[in-house]
Amino acid sequence: MNTLAAIAVALTAxxxxxxxxxxAILGVIFGVMAVIITVSLAQGASRAVQEQIAxxxxxxxxxxxxxxxxxxxxxxxxxxxxxxxxxxxxxxENLDVIVAASGTIQSSVTAVADGVNxxxxxxxxxxxxxxxxxxxxxxxxxxxxxxxxxxxxxxxLGRTVVDELFPSDGVLGALVRxxxxxxxxxxxxxxxxxxxxxxxxxxxxxxPISTVRTRVAGYSRAGVRDPVQRxxxxxxxxxxxxxxxxxxxxxxxxxxxxxxxxQDDFQVRNFAEFITAFRATETVMGLLxxxxxxxxxxxxxxxxxxxxxxxxxERTREIGLRLAVGARRRDIRNQFLVESVALCSVxxxxxxxxxxxxxxxxxxxxxxxxxxxLTVSVDPSIALVAIGASTMVGVLFGxxxxxxxxxxxxxxxxxxx
Amino acid sequence: xxxxxIQARALTRTYHPGGGDVHALDGVDAVINTGxxxxxxxxxxxxxxxxxxxxxxxxxxxxxxxxxAGEALSAKSPDQLADFRNRQIGFVFQQFNLLPRTxxxxxxxxxxxxxxxxxxxxxxxxxxxxRMVGLDERMNHHPSQLSGGQQQRVAIARALAGEPAILLAxxxxxxxxxxxxxxxxxxxxxxxxxxxxxxxxxxEKEVGARAERRILFRDxxxxxxxx
Numbered sequence: 001m002n003t004l005a006a007i008a009v010a011l012t013a014x015x016x017x018x019x020x021x022x023x024a025i026l027g028v029i030f031g032v033m034a035v036i037i038t039v040s041l042a043q044g045a046s047r048a049v050q051e052q053i054a055x056x057x058x059x060x061x062x063x064x065x066x067x068x069x070x071x072x073x074x075x076x077x078x079x080x081x082x083x084x085x086x087x088x089x090x091x092x093e094n095l096d097v098i099v100a101a102s103g104t105i106q107s108s109v110t111a112v113a114d115g116v117n118x119x120x121x122x123x124x125x126x127x128x129x130x131x132x133x134x135x136x137x138x139x140x141x142x143x144x145x146x147x148x149x150x151x152x153x154x155x156x157l158g159r160t161v162v163d164e165l166f167p168s169d170g171v172l173g174a175l176v177r178x179x180x181x182x183x184x185x186x187x188x189x190x191x192x193x194x195x196x197x198x199x200x201x202x203x204x205x206x207x208p209i210s211t212v213r214t215r216v217a218g219y220s221r222a223g224v225r226d227p228v229q230r231x232x233x234x235x236x237x238x239x240x241x242x243x244x245x246x247x248x249x250x251x252x253x254x255x256x257x258x259x260x261x262x263q264d265d266f267q268v269r270n271f272a273e274f275i276t277a278f279r280a281t282e283t284v285m286g287l288l289x290x291x292x293x294x295x296x297x298x299x300x301x302x303x304x305x306x307x308x309x310x311x312x313x314e315r316t317r318e319i320g321l322r323l324a325v326g327a328r329r330r331d332i333r334n335q336f337l338v339e340s341v342a343l344c345s346v347x348x349x350x351x352x353x354x355x356x357x358x359x360x361x362x363x364x365x366x367x368x369x370x371x372x373x374l375t376v377s378v379d380p381s382i383a384l385v386a387i388g389a390s391t392m393v394g395v396l397f398g399x400x401x402x403x404x405x406x407x408x409x410x411x412x413x414x415x416x417x
Numbered sequence: 418x419x420x421x422x423i424q425a426r427a428l429t430r431t432y433h434p435g436g437g438d439v440h441a442l443d444g445v446d447a448v449i450n451t452g453x454x455x456x457x458x459x460x461x462x463x464x465x466x467x468x469x470x471x472x473x474x475x476x477x478x479x480x481x482x483x484x485x486a487g488e489a490l491s492a493k494s495p496d497q498l499a500d501f502r503n504r505q506i507g508f509v510f511q512q513f514n515l516l517p518r519t520x521x522x523x524x525x526x527x528x529x530x531x532x533x534x535x536x537x538x539x540x541x542x543x544x545x546x547x548r549m550v551g552l553d554e555r556m557n558h559h560p561s562q563l564s565g566g567q568q569q570r571v572a573i574a575r576a577l578a579g580e581p582a583i584l585l586a587x588x589x590x591x592x593x594x595x596x597x598x599x600x601x602x603x604x605x606x607x608x609x610x611x612x613x614x615x616x617x618x619x620x621e622k623e624v625g626a627r628a629e630r631r632i633l634f635r636d637x638x639x640x641x642x643x644x
Contacts, residue, residue, distance in 0.1 A: 005530055016518045321514045324475060325528040326503020326579070328496045410475045414510065 003338075006331075010339040014346075017311070024307035025347030027300030028393060032351025032386045033358060035293035039382060040359035042286040044375035049282050060132055061245060063231040063252070066267045080265035085209070085226035087255065088126065091233060095251055097244040099236045102129035103209055103228025107217035111165060111205060112177040118164040122155075122178060122205045124212025132234040140172045140187030148208040153215065156187040158202040176205075181215045183207060241270055297389060300347070301397035308340050308401035319405050320413025333406035340398020341391055348390025352383055422582060422614050423449040423472055427481035430467050430637075441467040443637035444481065449616065451582075454609040456625035457618045459634030466587065468634065469618045473506050473585050474498045486582055503531050507576025511588040513568045515560040521547060521571045522556040528579040546574035550604055566597025573604055577613075584608065586617045590624055602627050 014021045065080040085103055092101040102125050109122040129135075130142050143154045155176060162171050174185045192201040209228065213219045221227045235244040245268050252266055312319070319332055327335075356378055363376035430442040442464045449455050459465045470476035471483055474490055483490045486505055493501060502508075507528075515524045525543035534542070547553050550570040560568050569589060576584055586605070590598040602624065609615055609629075617628055625631050633641040 005533075005536075008536075009530070012519075317512075317514055318516055321510075321516070322527070322531075323499070324473070324502060324508045325575070326499050326531040328499040328531070331499075331531060411470050414475075414514065 006334050006338045007342065009335055010342050013311075013315075013339055014342060020307065020311075021343060021346075024304055025300075025343050025350070027303035028297070028344050028347030028390055029300070029351040029354065031293070031297030031300035031393070032348045032390055033355040034296040035290075035389060036352060036355025036382055036386060037359050037362070038289035038293040039385065040355075040376045040378050041362075042282075042289045043377035043379060044363075045285060046282050047377050048375045049278050052278070059235045059237070059239075059241070061233050061235065061241075061248065061268055061270050063233070063248070063266060063268050064229070066265050081256070082221050082224055082227040082229065083231055083266070084224050085126075085228060087252070088228060088231055090255065091231065091248070091251065092128070095247060097236050097239045097247050098233045100128040100131045100234040102126035102132055102232050104129065104230045104232060105209055105212050105217050105219050105228060107212065107219070109178050109205060109216055111161060113165040113174065116165055118161060120158075120161050120203050120205055122207060122212055122216055124209035124217065125206055126209055128234075129206075129232055132232045135192075136190045137187040138190040140185070142187060143208055148210050151210040151214060152208055153181060153183045153211055154186045155183040155205050155207045156189055157185055158189045158204040159191045160200055160203040161205055162188055178205065178207070179216050183211075241272065245270060297393055301344075301393040304340055304343060304393065305397040305401060307343075308336060308398055309404070311339070312336060312401050312405040315405075316408060316413045316416040319408050320410045320416065323408070323410035324414060329406040332408075333402045336402035336405045337395065337398050340402065341394035344390040344394030344398075345387065348386045351390070352386040355386070356382070420451050421448045422451040422453075422486060423447070423616075424484045425468075425471075425481065426483075428468070428471060428478050428483055429480040430464075430471065430476065431479040440637045442471070442478070442481075445637070445639055447632065447639060449614065451614055452609070452612050454605070454615045454627075454629045455617065456628035456631045457616060457634065458620060458622075458625045458631055460620060463634040464637040465618050465620075465634040467637075469585055469587055469616065472583070472616060473508060474502050499531070503528055503579055505582045507579060507581040507584045509569070509572050509576050509584065509586040509589045511591040513560070513565075513572045513592070515568055515571055515575075517561065518559055520557045520559060521552060521563065521574075524560070524571055525575045525578050527575060532579065543574070543578055546577045547571070549577060550574045564597065565593050566600045569593060569597070569601050570604060573601070573608075577608070582614060584613055584615045586615065588619055589617065590619070590621070598624070 063083065065082045083103065088101050088103045091098055105124040107122050107124075109120055111118050111120055123129075126148055127142050127145055130137075137156060138159075140156065142156065143152060147154055155178065157165075157171065157176070165176065166174065171185055171188060176183050176185055189202065189204070189206070194200060207216070210226070213226065219227060219229070233248070235241060248268055249264065252268075253264065256265065258264060322332060322335075323329075359376045359378055425445050425447040428442050428445040428447075429440065432439045432441055445464070445468060447468075457465045457468060467476065471478055471490075472485065474485075474493075478491065485501075488501070490498065490501070515521075516527070522540055522543050525546050526539035529539040529542055544553065544556060547556055550573050552567060552570050552574065555563060555567065560571070563571065569592075573584075573586075573589075576586075584605075589605075590601055593601060605615055605617065606627065615628070617624070619625050631643050632639055
């Protein structure tokens with residue numbers, strides 16, 4: 001018997017028992033649906049993580065002065081001599097691997113405009129910071145290097161701050177008081193939404209670092225002119241991150257007079273570890289979801305096996321007859337195997353359609369349910385996953401019933417009541 | 418027409434239910450020639466059905482030898498036996514054993530499925546066989562739409578579809594009333610006139626009387642020829 005004939009025989013048998021066939025594949029339908037939804041969710045989460053990583057800047061390093069352990073008593077992070085704006089300029093000018101560098105000073109701030117106040121965070125930066133972090137302004141402009149030198153009182157507001165302070169239009173050129181100091185609003189930052197930790201990244205004000213240092217945060221350290229809290233740098237495209245890190249460390253050791261063998265009093269960090277941790281979480285989550293989907297699919301498979309066993313028992317006489325008229329054992333086995341695979345494939349296709357619909361529905365419903373960061377990614381290759389998985393279930397769980405059918409004794413089978 | 422088609426030598430089939438030996442067949446010697454119409458008779462448990470299963474290659478002998486159409490069945494693999502059944506044997510059963518919810522035409526075409534013929538060729542041949550048993554008007558009826566006699570005629574057509582050397586009929590009239598019994602037996606008469614070898618298993622004397630030759634089984638042995 002050829003394959004086509006076997007499929008025709010199987011489909012006829014399935015059509016003859018349409019209701020039972022449908023009930024049998026319900027499990028597979030839900031299984032495939034579950035797999036598709038979970039895979040789509042996992043892929044969506046993965047894509048969100050990728051975007052998050054991209055937003056952190058994969059070619060970004062940040063430098064902080066570390067603990068001061070000279071003289072026996074250790075001072076904890078930041079207790080060593082802070083970096084200064086001069087250090088930032090030196091890095092920018094002397095290191096070829098660095099294309100942009102900015103010091104930062106961060107402080108909490110109370111912003112007031114038209115008698116409305118809003119507590120927020122102010123970040124003092126050099127214009128390079130915008131490039132390092134890959135930020136941009138949606139409206140207005142970024143302040144210039146000259147404005148940093150002049151300690152101009154100009155500010156760029158995040159969207160949340162704009163919404164809180166200026167419910168109506170007319171933000172650009174408006175006056176905002178930051179800790180009592182008047183600033184001119186010259187730009188609005190492009191919206192970035194929530195961070196993966198649920199922090200509102202648009203609740204921020206940025207201003208020249210020099211202005212923030214003296215007028216807003218009052219950040220000073222004895223013996224250091226123009227101190228900064230952190231330095232952010234961007235590595236030249238194509239440069240190796242580890243090499244750049246070493247170069248930077250070496251440069252800073254020399255600059256800070258740290259002898260070989262002595263411990264650094266600063267730390268250069270990149271996001272590599274952070275990204276690794278992120279990816280690990282993502283992998284575990286993906287695995288969990290996949291296992292959940294597979295279990296559902298297996299339960300569906302057991303349903304198929306059950307129905308196939310019933311079908312074999314019910315058709316014992318038919319099997320006996322087929323053997324009597326010349327079917328070989330493998331013809332019988334293949335007939336039931338094809339039936340089981342056909343059942344599962346139909347279930348797989350229905351599950352695929354339902355799963356994709358559900359995934360898209362979930363994505364659209366999520367905001368109304370209060371879930372704001374649910375991303376769903378429906379990849380076309382999911383169709384292959386669905387059909388592959390359901391066919392495999394068909395073979396796996398159809399084999400035993402089919403094998404049993406093929407081992408029947410024709411004499412007994414023919415007399416079976 | 419007198420060449421031996423079926424030759425059984427010391428054919429024995431032993432079962433071992435619960436340890437003891439039961440001889441369903443106990444050294445049967447028989448020869449059936451091409452074109453013969455033979456009734457195998459005997460009470461239930463006499464071994465006649467076991468004999469039929471042996472000839473139909475559904476069962477293997479415990480001892481002895483069976484040669485059909487010049488081929489020793491004991492030398493064949495299970496797949497070869499399936500092929501042998503497909504080409505040499507046509508079965509007719511007491512309970513018809515037609516596939517439900519399947520047309521008469523497709524029921525008759527079933528043996529040809531395992532011969533790898535195309536659907537068209539199978540249906541062509543099946544239609545021809547249905548014509549032979551006078552059911553060409555009912556090709557597309559399902560078994561449930563046919564009377565018992567008609568169902569058995571479909572089953573006979575199915576047995577003929579593969580153009581077998583031997584038609585094996587196991588109590589073919591056992592489930593029929595006297596009127597349809599006659600119909601079915603008339604068809605068997607027509608077939609024997611066409612030269613098909615028929616082995617008919619029955620315990621009814623009137624049915625056996627229609628055959629040219631009778632073999633009587635008792636306790637696994639042939640006890641009488643032409644009783």
